[in-house]
Amino acid sequence: MSLLEGFKFRSKDTRIHKLDPRTKFIVVLVYTVLSLIFFEVIPLLIIFVSTIFLLYLAKSLGEWKKTMKGMIYFLIIIFILNFISIPENKFDYSLAMVLRFSVLTSIFSFFFLTTTPDELALAIEASGIPRDYSLMFTMSLRFVPTLAKDLQTIIDALRSRGLELEKGGIIKRVKNYTYVLIPLIVYEIRRSLMIAEALEARGYGAASKITPYYQLRMKRIDYFVSIGVLIVGLIVVLLKVKGLLPSLFYTRLFSI
Amino acid sequence: MANKENVIETKNLYFAYEGNKYILKNINLQIKRGEIIAILGENGAGKTTLIKHFNGLLKPSKGEVYILGKNTKESSVAELSRHVGIVFQNPDHQIFSETVEKEIEFAMRNFGFDKSYIKERVEWALRLMGLEKYRNRSPYTLSIGERKRLTLAAVLSYDPDILILDEPTAGQDFLQKERIAEMMNLLRHRQKTVIMVTHDIEFIVNRVERIIILAKGEILYDGDKREVLTNLQLLKKARLLPPQITQIAWLLQDNNIEVPTNILYIEELLNELLHLCKKVGLDESARRIQV
Amino acid sequence: MENIVELENVYFRYSGSDEYALENITFKARRGEYILITGPSGCGKSTLTRVLNGLIPNFYEGELKGKIKVAGLDVRETPAYIMAKHVGTVFQDPENQLFLSTVEREIAFGLENLGFPRGEMRKKVENILKMFGLQELRNRAPFELSGGQQQKVAIASIIALQPEILILDEPTANLDPLSAEEVLSLVDKLVKELSMLAIVIEHRLEIALKYSTRMIIMDKGKIIADGNPREVILKDEAKRVGIPKVVEVYRRLSLEGVRLRSVPLSPSEFVTFFLEEVMSNGK
Numbered sequence: 152m153s154l155l156e157g158f159k160f161r162s163k164d165t166r167i168h169k170l171d172p173r174t175k176f177i178v179v180l181v182y183t184v185l186s187l188i189f190f191e192v193i194p195l196l197i198i199f200v201s202t203i204f205l206l207y208l209a210k211s212l213g214e215w216k217k218t219m220k221g222m223i224y225f226l227i228i229i230f231i232l233n234f235i236s237i238p239e240n241k242f243d244y245s246l247a248m249v250l251r252f253s254v255l256t257s258i259f260s261f262f263f264l265t266t267t268p269d270e271l272a273l274a275i276e277a278s279g280i281p282r283d284y285s286l287m288f289t290m291s292l293r294f295v296p297t298l299a300k301d302l303q304t305i306i307d308a309l310r311s312r313g314l315e316l317e318k319g320g321i322i323k324r325v326k327n328y329t330y331v332l333i334p335l336i337v338y339e340i341r342r343s344l345m346i347a348e349a350l351e352a353r354g355y356g357a358a359s360k361i362t363p364y365y366q367l368r369m370k371r372i373d374y375f376v377s378i379g380v381l382i383v384g385l386i387v388v389l390l391k392v393k394g395l396l397p398s399l400f401y402t403r404l405f406s407i
Numbered sequence: 408m409a410n411k412e413n414v415i416e417t418k419n420l421y422f423a424y425e426g427n428k429y430i431l432k433n434i435n436l437q438i439k440r441g442e443i444i445a446i447l448g449e450n451g452a453g454k455t456t457l458i459k460h461f462n463g464l465l466k467p468s469k470g471e472v473y474i475l476g477k478n479t480k481e482s483s484v485a486e487l488s489r490h491v492g493i494v495f496q497n498p499d500h501q502i503f504s505e506t507v508e509k510e511i512e513f514a515m516r517n518f519g520f521d522k523s524y525i526k527e528r529v530e531w532a533l534r535l536m537g538l539e540k541y542r543n544r545s546p547y548t549l550s551i552g553e554r555k556r557l558t559l560a561a562v563l564s565y566d567p568d569i570l571i572l573d574e575p576t577a578g579q580d581f582l583q584k585e586r587i588a589e590m591m592n593l594l595r596h597r598q599k600t601v602i603m604v605t606h607d608i609e610f611i612v613n614r615v616e617r618i619i620i621l622a623k624g625e626i627l628y629d630g631d632k633r634e635v636l637t638n639l640q641l642l643k644k645a646r647l648l649p650p651q652i653t654q655i656a657w658l659l660q661d662n663n664i665e666v667p668t669n670i671l672y673i674e675e676l677l678n679e680l681l682h683l684c685k686k687v688g689l690d691e692s693a694r695r696i697q698v
Numbered sequence: 699m700e701n702i703v704e705l706e707n708v709y710f711r712y713s714g715s716d717e718y719a720l721e722n723i724t725f726k727a728r729r730g731e732y733i734l735i736t737g738p739s740g741c742g743k744s745t746l747t748r749v750l751n752g753l754i755p756n757f758y759e760g761e762l763k764g765k766i767k768v769a770g771l772d773v774r775e776t777p778a779y780i781m782a783k784h785v786g787t788v789f790q791d792p793e794n795q796l797f798l799s800t801v802e803r804e805i806a807f808g809l810e811n812l813g814f815p816r817g818e819m820r821k822k823v824e825n826i827l828k829m830f831g832l833q834e835l836r837n838r839a840p841f842e843l844s845g846g847q848q849q850k851v852a853i854a855s856i857i858a859l860q861p862e863i864l865i866l867d868e869p870t871a872n873l874d875p876l877s878a879e880e881v882l883s884l885v886d887k888l889v890k891e892l893s894m895l896a897i898v899i900e901h902r903l904e905i906a907l908k909y910s911t912r913m914i915i916m917d918k919g920k921i922i923a924d925g926n927p928r929e930v931i932l933k934d935e936a937k938r939v940g941i942p943k944v945v946e947v948y949r950r951l952s953l954e955g956v957r958l959r960s961v962p963l964s965p966s967e968f969v970t971f972f973l974e975e976v977m978s979n980g981k
Contacts, residue, residue: 358813
């Protein structure tokens with residue numbers, strides 16, 4: 152699953168890693184909007200190159216490359232599907248769609264590579280979403296490896312009672328795998344009841360106003376970057392809407 | 408090739424999930440039919456990883472494992488399970504059927520047994536584990552202890568030659584442990600090979616003959632139970648405590664009392680203690696005089 | 699010292715059940731006690747602790763009758779999360795009671811829930827980390843820790859809330875013997891240093907007995923024995939919970955006319971008492 156390499160946090164010493172997650176999220180938001188308002192190759196190419204630059208600043212090109220490599224087949228499919236479905240300007244448009252997808256993947260990769268799940272949870276809380284939801288998010292992440300272990304244990308236990316998962320036709324094997332579902336679901340429901348009990352016993356819900364133990368603080372550079380990016384984004388959107396962008400941007404590259 | 412006498416044989420077994428981080432190193436074991444063995448060691452020493460090699464759930468990274476003469480790399484888990492029954496620690500990881508009866512049948516149906524034979528074996532297993540009155544109930548309505556008995560019944564029902572129990576007494580109360588002990592006696596009678604992975608020293612004191620201690624993936628000791636359970640240094644390495652009777656013997660030694668330290672059983676200790684008491688005049692007659 | 703727990707004639711039935719899970723329970727306790735509760739599976743041990751921490755009736759529904767006063771509160775009128783300020787509960791499986799990504803966060807979690815201001819939280823967390831020797835583990839993820847360490851973190855997270863009463867429901871079930879010793883001896887230290895009331899449900903009597911100041915045996919929803927562990931362990935009722943070998947040796951010696959000064963609850967106590975007898979009667 153090297154495809155996921157570009158979305159797992161890695162601790163590195165860069166300015167980007169030190170930015171507040173909310174700042175980075177604003178960057179992601181602006182890039183997403185920009186990538187959606189353009190349908191032409193040249194502007195999307197410019198945006199794409201700038202995301203690579205961001206990843207370079209975050210010293211995370213290696214992990215990003217792994218994800219992009221894993222995406223190759225997907226990108227080819229996007230190209231082909233667009234190519235065969237639009238009536239004219241095929242090559243340019245399909246290439247533009249591939250670029251748009253790459254920008255979206257890359258900017259989210261940029262976000263997740265430089266933000267810890269905890270920071271993300273804090274950002275969610277700080278943005279006013281009720282504690283119940285941000286806690287749900289944090290705990291889901293925390294329990295993913297636990298669930299994976301449970302699944303493996305259940306598979307082991309059923310295989311040990313003769314459930315054939317190695318040999319046989321594909322239909323039979325898929326059917327056999329479904330035997331795993333019931334113990335897994337029941338087990339995890341039981342587990343969540345026990346977790347709920349433990350939460351009650353830890354006083355969850357006692358105070359209506361919570362002061363979080365950790366606090367996110369926006370520094371000067373955070374304000375600088377987020378406001379800067381918002382302004383640039385706004386300008387570009389306005390220019391596009393008013394048709395004031397240089398015609399160079401709309402150059403058609405291919406005649407197909 | 409494997410020696411035909413051994414029901415389980417491992418040769419230079421090494422295992423790692425990835426790369427060179429070996430969880431098991433150089434494991435060489437020969438287990439004969441009818442042996443009752445305990446595998447001890449602290450959490451993370453590799454005990455569960457080792458037993459998963461005995462039914463093919465894991466295949467060696469280096470070396471070989473032979474079960475009843477068959478190389479595990481050449482068989483599927485389903486095939487090996489026919490002869491090796493593993494009962495895992497947590498019953499809730501294994502139970503999923505609508506009724507207790509169906510739960511017990513599951514393995515036998517997978518093995519393709521004859522319908523009438525299955526019926527016979529289910530009856531036998533229900534009776535053995537005292538679950539007859541629950542036969543049509545959902546397993547989830549049973550208590551934890553009863554669910555544990557159910558997983559035992561489900562594995563015993565198809566009569567595997569080798570039975571492996573992963574922490575059978577963990578979380579069990581006294582009466583439940585007695586039941587498990589009875590079942591082990593039965594298995595011994597029927598000359599089954601039984602392997603227990605456990606922490607419960609008191610339970611195994613008079614129920615196994617051979618003990619294998621794993622530490623950091625290697626076999627620290629493999630042999631006679633008396634030698635193991637009375638060797639304080641060895642047990643300490645494996646983060647285990649000796650049986651209470653043995654602890655008493657060692658403490659007496661520490662206090663300069665001449666008592667053999669390889670004592671395991673209450674009778675042996677009593678003999679020594681009463682002997683001591685007689686020596687200092689502390690027996691029944693002396694008591695009566697003093698009172 | 700007065701009682702911090704007072705239960706009188708308490709009955710409880712889980713909804714949908716015909717049988718009483720707790721039948722005519724009268725139970726009083728004060729701070730500084732280390733109470734061991736044992737009994738066959740299903741006897742009502744966990745149910746009893748749920749009446750103390752408020753999970754009954756707030757989490758488990760049913761019919762609850764009788765006089766109940768825990769830290770001055772009645773669980774029928776107090777939500778479980780308020781009871782949590784006075785009664786901390788540590789469950790069997792550490793996996794389900796460690797919710798967050800680091801040890802430090804986990805310890806702060808309960809304090810957050812109770813609405814403490816940040817400065818106070820930081821101070822308390824530092825104290826707890828020191829008290830439990832967890833400073834070096836503060837940034838580790840709970841699932842990276844051993845079972846014994848996890849239980850330690852769970853206990854630390856509860857003690858951070860400074861409850862007067864600590865309940866532990868089979869805390870050593872998944873632990874190896876040495877870790878089990880560490881956990882139960884840690885509880886003993888807390889009882890003595892913080893003058894807490896500890897209620898420990900355990901089957902592993904060989905480990906738990908020596909720390910307890912009081913032993914209760916339950917069966918089928920009733921309390922069938924309650925008192926000094928050295929007396930209770932000799933009763934007939936104790937036969938169904940298993941008598942540690944050390945006590946069995948004491949018994950057999952008594953039958954042979956050798957009576958030790960008291961019932962030993964551990965091998966070292968046994969040796970101490972035995973040597974006393976030998977010395978005092980020796981030539």
